[in-house]
Amino acid sequence: MKLRFTILIPILLSSFLLQGQSLTKLKSQKLEHSVVNASIDRQGNIYIASNNGDVDRFDRNGKLAYHFSPDKKGNASLIEAWQGLRTFVFYRDFQQYLFLDRFLNNSVPFDIGNGLSTYFDLCTVAGDNNLWLIDQQELTLKKLDIEINEFLIETPFNLNLDPDDFELTFIREYQNLLFISDKSSGVLVFDNLGNYMESLAVKGLNHFSFSDNELIGLNKTGDTVRLIDIYTKKEREISLPDLSYQFVFMENSRLYCIAAKRIDIFNLD
Numbered sequence: 001m002k003l004r005f006t007i008l009i010p011i012l013l014s015s016f017l018l019q020g021q022s023l024t025k026l027k028s029q030k031l032e033h034s035v036v037n038a039s040i041d042r043q044g045n046i047y048i049a050s051n052n053g054d055v056d057r058f059d060r061n062g063k064l065a066y067h068f069s070p071d072k073k074g075n076a077s078l079i080e081a082w083q084g085l086r087t088f089v090f091y092r093d094f095q096q097y098l099f100l101d102r103f104l105n106n107s108v109p110f111d112i113g114n115g116l117s118t119y120f121d122l123c124t125v126a127g128d129n130n131l132w133l134i135d136q137q138e139l140t141l142k143k144l145d146i147e148i149n150e151f152l153i154e155t156p157f158n159l160n161l162d163p164d165d166f167e168l169t170f171i172r173e174y175q176n177l178l179f180i181s182d183k184s185s186g187v188l189v190f191d192n193l194g195n196y197m198e199s200l201a202v203k204g205l206n207h208f209s210f211s212d213n214e215l216i217g218l219n220k221t222g223d224t225v226r227l228i229d230i231y232t233k234k235e236r237e238i239s240l241p242d243l244s245y246q247f248v249f250m251e252n253s254r255l256y257c258i259a260a261k262r263i264d265i266f267n268l269d
Contacts, residue, residue, distance in 0.1 A: 029062035044251035049076035068104035
C-alpha cells in the first residue's frame with residue numbers, strides 16, 4: 001500500500017500541517033531516564049516505563065502525578081493502562097507481570113504460567129482479566145486462565161505468518177478484538193476467541209495505540225503518524241516535526257509524542 005505524503009508548510013515555529021489543520025506544541029516535558037515503554041489511559045494520563053525500572057504517571061498536561069520504583073529492577077517489555085483503575089506491566093526477562101493501581105501502588109509480581117516450560121515473548125491483559133500470550137518459538141497465540149493456570153485458547157500462526165520472515169512486536173486487546181503487529185505482514189486482527197479475522201495493511205509498527213475507532217502508529221521513518229479506522233479501513237496521516245519519537249498517543253484533540261527523554265504535547269487545532 002502506498003503512503004500518502006503530506007507537504008509540510010511552515011506556519012509558526014511550533015505549528016505544523018495536519019491536512020489543513022495546525023499541530024501546535026503545548027508543552028515539552030523532559031524525562032530523567034530513557035523511555036522503554038509507554039501507555040495511555042482513558043483519561044489521557046500518560047504512563048512511562050524507564051530504563052531504570054521505574055514507572056511514572058503524568059497527567060494530560062504533562063505534570064508528574066505518581067511514581068513507582070520496584071524492588072526488583074527490570075525493563076518493562078509492555079505496559080498497558082487501558083483498564084483505567086489498574087495498569088498491567090509485563091517483564092519478559094523475568095516472565096512475570098504485576099498490576100499497579102491508579103496511585104501506582106503495586107501488587108506482588110506474578111509468574112506467568114507457573115510450572116509451564118514455555119517462554120512467552122509478548123503478553124497483555126485481556127478484557128476478562130486473563131492473559132493473551134505469544135510463544136514465538138511455537139508460533140502460537142495462547143490465552144491463559146490465571147486462576148486455574150490452564151490455556152483456554154491456542155491458535156497457531158502458521159496460516160497467517162511466514163515462519164521464515166516474521167517479527168511480532170506488540171499486542172493489545174481493544175473493543176473485544178485482539179490486535180498483533182507483525183513488521184512484515186501488518187496488524188493481525190483476532191476475535192475474542194482467538195480466531196483470525198483479517199490483517200490491517202499497516203506494516204513496520206513497533207507499537208500502536210487507539211483513539212475511538214482508529215489504530216494509531218508511527219510510520220517507518222518516524223515523520224508521520226498513520227491512523228486507520230479498524231472498521232472502515234479509511235486512513236489519514238499527521239506530519240510530525242521530529243524524527244526522534246518512539247511512541248504516539250491521541251486523546252480528544254491532543255497528540256502525545258514520546259521521544260527517548262521527553263514528552264511533547266500538541267493540540268490539533
